[in-house]
Amino acid sequence: MSEQPLLSVENLTVRFAMNRRGLFSPATHLYAVDDVSFHVNRGETLAIVGESGSGKTTAALAAARLVTAYEGRVVLDGEDVLPLEGEELRQMRQKVQFIFQDPYSSLNPRQRAEEIVRDPLQSLTDTPAAEQQEITERLFAQVGLRPEQRRLFPHQFSGGQRQRIGIARALATQPELVICDEPVSALDVAVQAQILNLLSALQEEFGLTYLFISHDLGVVQHMCDSVAVMYMGKIVEHADRKSLFNNPLHPYTAALLSAVPSVDKTLREKSKRILIPGDPPDPTQKQVGCRFASRCPVAQDQCRLSEPPLTEIAPNHRVACHLVDEKAISPL
Amino acid sequence: MTEPLLKVQNLRVELTTRNGTAPVIDDVSFELHAGENLSFVGESGCGKSMTALAIMGLLPEGIGRITAGSIMFDGQELTELSQERLRRIRGNDISMIFQEPMTSLNPVYTIGEQIVEVLLAHQSISRADAWAEAATLLDAVRIPKARERLKDYPFQLSGGQRQRVMIAIALACKPKVLIADEPTTALDVTVQAQIFDLLRDLRQETGTSIILITHDMGAVAEMAERMIVMYAGRIAEIGAVDDIIGTPRHPYTKGLISCVPHVLAHVTDEKQPLTEVPGIVPSLREFGKDQCLFASRCQHRTQQCLTARPQSVNFDGAQSADCWHAGTL
Numbered sequence: 308m309s310e311q312p313l314l315s316v317e318n319l320t321v322r323f324a325m326n327r328r329g330l331f332s333p334a335t336h337l338y339a340v341d342d343v344s345f346h347v348n349r350g351e352t353l354a355i356v357g358e359s360g361s362g363k364t365t366a367a368l369a370a371a372r373l374v375t376a377y378e379g380r381v382v383l384d385g386e387d388v389l390p391l392e393g394e395e396l397r398q399m400r401q402k403v404q405f406i407f408q409d410p411y412s413s414l415n416p417r418q419r420a421e422e423i424v425r426d427p428l429q430s431l432t433d434t435p436a437a438e439q440q441e442i443t444e445r446l447f448a449q450v451g452l453r454p455e456q457r458r459l460f461p462h463q464f465s466g467g468q469r470q471r472i473g474i475a476r477a478l479a480t481q482p483e484l485v486i487c488d489e490p491v492s493a494l495d496v497a498v499q500a501q502i503l504n505l506l507s508a509l510q511e512e513f514g515l516t517y518l519f520i521s522h523d524l525g526v527v528q529h530m531c532d533s534v535a536v537m538y539m540g541k542i543v544e545h546a547d548r549k550s551l552f553n554n555p556l557h558p559y560t561a562a563l564l565s566a567v568p569s570v571d572k573t574l575r576e577k578s579k580r581i582l583i584p585g586d587p588p589d590p591t592q593k594q595v596g597c598r599f600a601s602r603c604p605v606a607q608d609q610c611r612l613s614e615p616p617l618t619e620i621a622p623n624h625r626v627a628c629h630l631v632d633e634k635a636i637s638p639l
Numbered sequence: 640m641t642e643p644l645l646k647v648q649n650l651r652v653e654l655t656t657r658n659g660t661a662p663v664i665d666d667v668s669f670e671l672h673a674g675e676n677l678s679f680v681g682e683s684g685c686g687k688s689m690t691a692l693a694i695m696g697l698l699p700e701g702i703g704r705i706t707a708g709s710i711m712f713d714g715q716e717l718t719e720l721s722q723e724r725l726r727r728i729r730g731n732d733i734s735m736i737f738q739e740p741m742t743s744l745n746p747v748y749t750i751g752e753q754i755v756e757v758l759l760a761h762q763s764i765s766r767a768d769a770w771a772e773a774a775t776l777l778d779a780v781r782i783p784k785a786r787e788r789l790k791d792y793p794f795q796l797s798g799g800q801r802q803r804v805m806i807a808i809a810l811a812c813k814p815k816v817l818i819a820d821e822p823t824t825a826l827d828v829t830v831q832a833q834i835f836d837l838l839r840d841l842r843q844e845t846g847t848s849i850i851l852i853t854h855d856m857g858a859v860a861e862m863a864e865r866m867i868v869m870y871a872g873r874i875a876e877i878g879a880v881d882d883i884i885g886t887p888r889h890p891y892t893k894g895l896i897s898c899v900p901h902v903l904a905h906v907t908d909e910k911q912p913l914t915e916v917p918g919i920v921p922s923l924r925e926f927g928k929d930q931c932l933f934a935s936r937c938q939h940r941t942q943q944c945l946t947a948r949p950q951s952v953n954f955d956g957a958q959s960a961d962c963w964h965a966g967t968l
Contacts, residue, residue: 358829495683496682496854496855497682497894497898497916498682498919500913501915503900507910522827522828526900528900528906529913552906563828566829566832567828568831568835568855568857568860568861569861570857570884575860580832582833582836583829586797586799586800
């Protein structure tokens with residue numbers, strides 16, 4: 308590859324301490340993100356997909372230095388960001404911004420819309436006040452809000468408009484990487500389309516790189532260039548958009564895809580539903596073997612004994628499953 | 640044709656707000672037959688849940704009331720029944736599953752106590768029999784080790800399991816109609832698939848009619864035979880699911896189907912922008928006006944749409960759309 312990826316995450320592990328059972332019992336940890344590696348190319352969108360509790364948000368938060376990573380390396384634009392502190396960290400934060408899931412709780416109800424959008428400029432940059440005003444005004448137009456709405460408070464906006472304010476705030480410092488954490492899942496279907504189209508248009512206009520977190524495979528298929536599927540803190544499959552959706556190899560990916568209800572009757576009749584029973588196992592217990600083995604319809608003895616590594620079985624297609632080899636045939 | 644189980648005619652529900660009263664349900668009529676699955680689709684604020692609450696007699700007291708129309712259920716006029724009679728029908732003949740499995744169970748009682756409470760309230764059985772029945776119900780909604788799990792509190796269950804408990808409670812008295820109000824929105828897709836399979840199987844076993852309220856066209860396509868698209872308290876389109884999804888006649892239905900990125904069977908490099916339905920659902924103040932309420936968001940709007948409420952246009956079969964231009968689009 309000629310160009311170096313904008314963001315590359317290597318062997319990232321995030322763990323949370325859990326309540327001790329007694330005063331003298333050893334400290335235990337929950338590994339929310341366990342030895343995860345991925346990269347995002349400049350100007351592209353990487354989607355991280357998975358069920359709730361799979362660690363997709365935590366991985367993104369750690370990459371943005373919003374939770375502390377336990378181990379690993381996060382390289383943004385050639386710079387290792389995990390050891391950064393003080394002014395250097397402030398500089399780095401300009402380059403990575405976040406769009407949050409819930410437009411109702413992620414805006415300060417006591418700030419006016421323009422103050423919310425101006426906030427990152429004030430705290431992260433040394434832009435003069437007049438220029439801040441100019442940037443804010445421009446951002447409002449770019450995300451499709453009217454100039455007179457700048458003086459309003461969040462409660463005076465609809466959900467979709469609020470998400471536009473959140474997007475304007477994320478773009479204020481001209482970031483290179485924008486992490487979108489379920490940006491549309493709290494919105495009505497018709498408004499979702501408006502926001503997704505806006506995100507695509509902004510990406511084209513500013514050459515943004517998105518790390519797009521979602522559980523909605525339809526949205527992911529529409530937005531992304533490559534996809535990483537997470538299950539219980541691990542990436543189980545990582546591929547470009549076409550390979551992943553046309554030839555899902557990990558049984559979990561296939562099950563996720565088959566679980567999405569479809570309006571297309573022929574597709575519905577063609578694809579057989581792969582049912583995965585039950586819920587994910589208790590994450591506080593350290594697992595032996597493949598984490599998906601307990602719900603996997605094709606699990607075999609070796610799956611319960613050893614954990615499959617994430618291996619590249621085709622160009623740009625990595626899978627962590629014992630039953631997938633170079634022939635790239637789904638085990639189902 | 641047999642008499643429908645539930646027949647709603649010209650229902651109008653008004654909500655009192657600070658700005659006067661607004662018809663949140665405006666002249667809504669539909670029928671539900673025994674064993675049928677009917678779906679309500681639309682954005683939030685379109686009156687889907689309000690319709691369900693009106694049927695259940697659970698409209699917010701003092702704020703919402705039925706001002707016209709009738710709800711006939713199994714030969715009884717629900718709008719004229721006393722609270723006492725309604726309470727007996729509710730939970731017994733018509734029951735409801737709510738959206739949030741996290742908040743609709745009582746956290747300080749075990750799930751067993753909550754299921755038994757429903758059984759004791761509606762059926763004349765002994766306490767011991769009720770507990771045995773509760774275990775059978777949990778088993779029917781496929782919760783493993785049902786007898787032991789009865790002693791669990793809601794916080795000990797996952798989201799999917801809590802929704803199963805809600806379904807068990809709703810089915811406790813073998814209702815004739817089950818209203819499921821966005822039963823899977825808070826759940827993961829794989830769990831959603833499990834819940835849908837469960838509802839389908841239960842319907843086959845018990846013959847319960849299901850009213851599914853959702854905003855997900857995919858879910859409708861998979862679960863229901865007939866559907867109603869609601870917009871701003873009115874029916875925009877009604878008909879068989881296959882007909883409507885195959886050839887939507889109302890511009891709003893078209894928008895709802897095409898604005899969602901659907902998972903495609905075969906992915907190519909090409910990415911098309913999504914079709915947008917611009918704007919948002921009108922505010923309550925606009926409800927009830929004598930015009931097409933979708934006009935402000937519609938690209939086919941003409942003068943006629945702004946001056947008179949559209950009448951329904953019938954198409955072959957049972958599909959009909961409330962749009963002045965439905966026939967020509």
